Amino acid sequence: MSTDPFTTAPVTRRTALAGACTVCAVAVTGCATGQASQDDGRPVRVPRAGIDIGGAAVFPEHRIVVTQPSDGVYRVFSAVCTHQGCAVTDLDDDVVKCPCHGSKFRLADGSVVKGPARRPLPERTVTVEGNILTIT
Numbered sequence: 636m637s638t639d640p641f642t643t644a645p646v647t648r649r650t651a652l653a654g655a656c657t658v659c660a661v662a663v664t665g666c667a668t669g670q671a672s673q674d675d676g677r678p679v680r681v682p683r684a685g686i687d688i689g690g691a692a693v694f695p696e697h698r699i700v701v702t703q704p705s706d707g708v709y710r711v712f713s714a715v716c717t718h719q720g721c722a723v724t725d726l727d728d729d730v731v732k733c734p735c736h737g738s739k740f741r742l743a744d745g746s747v748v749k750g751p752a753r754r755p756l757p758e759r760t761v762t763v764e765g766n767i768l769t770i771t
């Protein structure tokens with residue numbers, strides 16, 4: 636089993652609420668492995684399925700957090716914490732949390748809710764084609 640937090644399955648707000656142990660396992664893995672590597676800048680494609688309206692999902696393998704604030708509108712943020720580079724994986728209501736030092740970022744816009752991080756999560760560009768989101 637890999638200990639890289641970016642090689643685990645997507646974590647949605649639904650799975651976070653339904654399976655606290657799963658979220659804890661991801662969070663602990665993030666703590667154990669420390670920093671995440673940076674994005675390589677290549678476009679990635681993810682399915683729209685599983686990202687509810689008003690919901691969010693973390694795609695650890697792509698180092699992104701995808702939100703759908705309203706029907707058909709998607710926003711994508713880097714899942715690399717701007718404090719020291721850990722994977723932000725812990726979805727909780729309207730924030731995603733970093734397991735390393737507790738920073739929290741608002742899912743609506745990636746802004747910092749709680750430090751020590753001081754910079755927002757960088758936003759990525761997303762286009763919708765059918766049931767696929769392409770993130771650049």
Ligand code: FES
Pocket residue numbers: 716717718719720721733734735736737738750751752
């Ligand atoms: S690396 Fe995320 S809070 Fe420190």
